Amino acid sequence: MSEYWQNRYKNKEMIWGTEPSKTAIGAKEIFQHQNIKDILIPGGGYGRNTKVFSDAQFKVDTIEISKEAIYLGKQWDERTNFIHGSVLDMPLTGKIYEGIYCYNLLHLFLEEDRKILIQKCYKQLKRDGLIFCTVLSEKDESLGRGHMIEYNTFKDEKGKIVHNFTQKDMRIHFEEFNILKIGEIQEKIMAPGVGERMCNLRYILARK
Numbered sequence: 001m002s003e004y005w006q007n008r009y010k011n012k013e014m015i016w017g018t019e020p021s022k023t024a025i026g027a028k029e030i031f032q033h034q035n036i037k038d039i040l041i042p043g044g045g046y047g048r049n050t051k052v053f054s055d056a057q058f059k060v061d062t063i064e065i066s067k068e069a070i071y072l073g074k075q076w077d078e079r080t081n082f083i084h085g086s087v088l089d090m091p092l093t094g095k096i097y098e099g100i101y102c103y104n105l106l107h108l109f110l111e112e113d114r115k116i117l118i119q120k121c122y123k124q125l126k127r128d129g130l131i132f133c134t135v136l137s138e139k140d141e142s143l144g145r146g147h148m149i150e151y152n153t154f155k156d157e158k159g160k161i162v163h164n165f166t167q168k169d170m171r172i173h174f175e176e177f178n179i180l181k182i183g184e185i186q187e188k189i190m191a192p193g194v195g196e197r198m199c200n201l202r203y204i205l206a207r208k
């Protein structure tokens, strides 16, 4: 899987453009309201969403597996601290954070690794800290692309894994947290080679 993502940015392009997700803007406002200043963004890519937070004076660390994405990110978002590594090897900073924002990363793993990632996020969050996480839902058109390797989890011909989350899935994955809200959102995204497409996402806001 990491090989897929290592190659994903090889043309050194901002493949989904520079417009941030509206969930990043929403999460930023929630975090500001809670006086959160220090956040972790697992899988921050080239900084499309990290910049929303760093521009608002948050201290942002992001862990990203692709060196090319980090190369682009450091130019686009100079204030965020881009750290090369796998989120499955966290903690990589030795820090505890007040907030975590995680956009469209969790659905890229098999069940065992999803549990590891969530557990690692839990451990890196301070008591009462907030996590805001988005994933592809089972209503998204990606459901069924490739062959099924686990429940609602497909691997396509390029080696990309997607687990499409139901609402029940969300609750089970985040059962250790105090879940504040689970919702659905539709968002236009630039799909390379295809143009714009509408994504069906689920989001969760939870407290440790």
Ligand SMILES: C[S@@+](CC[C@H](N)C(=O)[O-])C[C@H]1O[C@@H](n2cnc3c(N)ncnc32)[C@H](O)[C@@H]1O
Binding pocket: 002, 005, 006, 016, 042, 043, 044, 045, 046, 047, 048, 049, 063, 064, 065, 066, 069, 085, 086, 087, 088, 102, 103, 104, 105, 108
């Ligand atoms: C669907 S993209 C989302 C990018 C970004 N969150 C955004 O808002 O644009 C998933 C990102 O996670 C990164 N990624 C995938 N597996 C990873 C891993 N094990 N550790 C760290 N980053 C990873 C990919 O390289 C990619 O940048």
